[in-house]
Amino acid sequence: MPLAPLILVVDDDPGIREGLARELRAAGYTATTASDGGEAFDAVRAINPDLVLTDLAMPNSDGFALISAIRGVARTPILVLSVRGGEPDKIRALDLGADDFVTKPFSVGELLARVRAQLRRSSGGPSTVLRFDDLTIDLERRHVMQGEREVHLTPTEMALLELLALNAGKPVTLDQMIARVWKGAPGTTDDTVRVHVGTLRRKLEPDPSRPRYIGSEPWVGYRFIAEPL
Amino acid sequence: MRDDRPRKVLLAVLTIGAVSGVARLADLNEPTAGFVYLLAVLFLAMWGGVVVGAVASLLATACYNVFFFPPLYTFNVADPSNWVALTTFLVTSVVVSRLVVRAREQAQQAEQRQREVEALAAERERFLEERAHLQALRESDELKTSLLRAVSHDLQTPLTAIALHTEALRREAAGKAELGDTAAAIADETARLRRRVDNLLTMARLDAGRAAPRPEPTSPADLFRAAGENLPLVWAHREVTIRVDDDCPDVHVDPSLALEVIVNLIENAHHAAPVETAIELLARQHPTDAEQVRLEVLDRGPGLAASTERRDEAPASATAAGDLPRRGLGLEIARSLAKASAGSLELVERPGGGTVAQLDLPAAQLPRAEPA
Numbered sequence: 076m077p078l079a080p081l082i083l084v085v086d087d088d089p090g091i092r093e094g095l096a097r098e099l100r101a102a103g104y105t106a107t108t109a110s111d112g113g114e115a116f117d118a119v120r121a122i123n124p125d126l127v128l129t130d131l132a133m134p135n136s137d138g139f140a141l142i143s144a145i146r147g148v149a150r151t152p153i154l155v156l157s158v159r160g161g162e163p164d165k166i167r168a169l170d171l172g173a174d175d176f177v178t179k180p181f182s183v184g185e186l187l188a189r190v191r192a193q194l195r196r197s198s199g200g201p202s203t204v205l206r207f208d209d210l211t212i213d214l215e216r217r218h219v220m221q222g223e224r225e226v227h228l229t230p231t232e233m234a235l236l237e238l239l240a241l242n243a244g245k246p247v248t249l250d251q252m253i254a255r256v257w258k259g260a261p262g263t264t265d266d267t268v269r270v271h272v273g274t275l276r277r278k279l280e281p282d283p284s285r286p287r288y289i290g291s292e293p294w295v296g297y298r299f300i301a302e303p304l
Numbered sequence: 305m306r307d308d309r310p311r312k313v314l315l316a317v318l319t320i321g322a323v324s325g326v327a328r329l330a331d332l333n334e335p336t337a338g339f340v341y342l343l344a345v346l347f348l349a350m351w352g353g354v355v356v357g358a359v360a361s362l363l364a365t366a367c368y369n370v371f372f373f374p375p376l377y378t379f380n381v382a383d384p385s386n387w388v389a390l391t392t393f394l395v396t397s398v399v400v401s402r403l404v405v406r407a408r409e410q411a412q413q414a415e416q417r418q419r420e421v422e423a424l425a426a427e428r429e430r431f432l433e434e435r436a437h438l439q440a441l442r443e444s445d446e447l448k449t450s451l452l453r454a455v456s457h458d459l460q461t462p463l464t465a466i467a468l469h470t471e472a473l474r475r476e477a478a479g480k481a482e483l484g485d486t487a488a489a490i491a492d493e494t495a496r497l498r499r500r501v502d503n504l505l506t507m508a509r510l511d512a513g514r515a516a517p518r519p520e521p522t523s524p525a526d527l528f529r530a531a532g533e534n535l536p537l538v539w540a541h542r543e544v545t546i547r548v549d550d551d552c553p554d555v556h557v558d559p560s561l562a563l564e565v566i567v568n569l570i571e572n573a574h575h576a577a578p579v580e581t582a583i584e585l586l587a588r589q590h591p592t593d594a595e596q597v598r599l600e601v602l603d604r605g606p607g608l609a610a611s612t613e614r615r616d617e618a619p620a621s622a623t624a625a626g627d628l629p630r631r632g633l634g635l636e637i638a639r640s641l642a643k644a645s646a647g648s649l650e651l652v653e654r655p656g657g658g659t660v661a662q663l664d665l666p667a668a669q670l671p672r673a674e675p676a
Contacts, residue, residue: 088461094468101475158460180464180498182536183471269521271671276523284525284548284587291526291628293559294518 080194081105081122085115085129085141086156095128098183099190112136116144119151126193131164139171148171150194156181156262162294166248169228169295171234175245192244194304205240207301209281210288212240221279231256232275243299246292272297312352316360319344324367337372340395342400350403350408359402364543365394448512452674463498470494492537496571499534503564510644517558517644521668524548524555524587524599531566531585538574543582552587555597556668557645565645568638569601569661576605577658589667596664604658608651 082104086092087274089110103285106124113136115129128143131138142153155168155176165176174193177186205212211220215263217233219226228236234256237246241254249265259262280286290300323344329336341364349357370377373386381387382451425671470491509515527549532539555562566585573583581604590596635651638661648663654660 086655088465090465091468094465094472098468098471101472179460179501180467182495183468184536185533261661266670273523273554273670282551284528284546286525286529290529291523291559294520295520297525 079103079105081107081191083115083118083124083129085110085112085127085133085138087111087130087133088090091130095186097271097292099128102187102190110142112144115141119145119149123149124151125137125197126152128154128156128190131168132158136163138198139167142168142171142173150197154189164282165295167236169248171244189244192302196242196244203208205243205245206289207240207243208304210279210301212236220224220278222281226278228275228278231271231292232278235275236279239299241295243301243303244278246295246298248296250296252295252296268296307381309355313358313359313585315644316348316352316356317363319348320360320363320367323364324371328371329381332372334372335388338389339367340370341393342397342505345397345401354402354405356404357421361394361397361401363398365390365423368393374635380459380551403568405628424445434573444511448508448513452505452512454513459501459505460498463494463501467491467494467498470546476663497565499564500633500637503568503641506561506564507640508645517561517646519556519645519666521554521670522557522559524552524597526552527555527566527599528585528587530559531570532564532569535570535574538570539581540577540620540641542574543587544570545582546585546589549586549588550591553601554668554670555665557647561641561645561664562647564602565641565649565663566599568634568641569649569663572634572638573603573605573659573661575602577603578605581658590664595667597667599663599665602654602658602662604656607657607659671673 077237077278084092084099084106087096087106087110089239092108094112096108099106100232101229107124111133112129115127116136118124119127127141129138130142138155145151145153152175153173155165155173156179157165157168157176158179165178168176173187174196177189189256203215205214209222213219213249218231219228219236235252236250238255249268252268253259253263253265257267269293272291276286276289277283286300288299288301290298293299312596320341323340327340332340345357345360345364348360352360366379368670369379369381369386369390375389376383381390473483474491477487508517510517528546528548531546538544547610570583570585577583579662584600584602586598586602588598590598639649642663642665645665647663650662650664652660652662
């Protein structure tokens, strides 16, 4: 039996901290806790966890300082707990190197899904063929199959899909999309991205009323929501 | 001002003429006539200003000469001492008229300054009052903000903890049906309470001006998907059908506000309609207004008439008693959040029974996609 992944939970509120740790243990993970950023960074260096789950707003050393500190020494996946309306904080955390966020109030199921996605991403090696439910993306041959049909994409749409699918489960900010897909071309706006994601979705989604592959993250960007097979 | 100067000069001429006539008829002696002229010049200067004063002085000197110094009715002056008298009179009248004018101007300036000082004082008074008012507003604003933050934290933290503990309880209850149902109900109610607290805090923040809606182009399909993630129990317990028209534009809304409106409307529909009936979510171009998008939540509940009737009845059971206020608050929240999103919410009777909640939201203006 493989060793259970080790997760470090960082929150200043003991009720939430212990509650989260217990749920993670119940889901089969090993969990340990810290109550502020400083304590958490010491723990990261001492025990090298497989994932860090941290609140952003904490007295003393906050979540942002912790993200920067961890990124200085390790590539450990970092999942941030944020509050609603805290989108600028989410974007700042992602820019500092956090991998994903969960918005309070969240359900335990949602949290565990995000944890799974992060652990899977950090363990899987790079692959040229990405497989999801009813969707296969061959990056080398630039070939996309949805169900039984071939999806024809423009180079821009293909680049968008590649960026999102390679980061499946992880939010990709509008700025990252402009930088990667459009190479930061002047005149490229958030609306440019939205328009192209719109056409990509129309081609990709079998039922545009119920998107299965590309979800939006309000004010942040987009997230590939299908789980890799 | 400049325009009535000829009129004033004319009046001065007439006045001096009249004074001359009256003084001649009254057969005044020379010194007395001189004083009467001087008085007339003084009043004219005071009334008409420096030009009128000067004209009156010259004219009075001329008339004084013509009418009172022999030989009468000529400009000639026989007695040289009368030249002295006339010159003295001219100088006196000019100086007096100038002094009078100067005095009048100074009086006017003083009055003007007085008025300015009074206006400034009033201004200052108003400014001080305004500052006090602003200060009070700012203090109450700061109070509201810190209260909101504290309430927000102090309500949401325990609610999050309760939700986590309930999850543990649910695991423990595995295999024990009754306890499991109870734990599930606690989880359900906690989620509802969290949403309510969240809604009310959002409304309070908007109301206090601490948060403004941040609209961005949002696809209705994304809103419906997010609603499903927020209401997993509704989706698990009944059929929810979703249809977004192919030509339906995105909406230009604050995604979190619009989501809360839709979640409240779906919750309403879920509580109103029997579980075996489906809830339908539709999004399409507004039938008459191209700049709006219409989102609809359709249920097969008792409809509008029934729910207003029920409101008047005495609650027949605990469920009904708990139900009505909850539906009322949810609807009120939806309405006020819709308004904050520059939209409107209308409830209409659904043909064939049930209610349609029509949410009209502004359409997003996105540039056209480049041809593929």
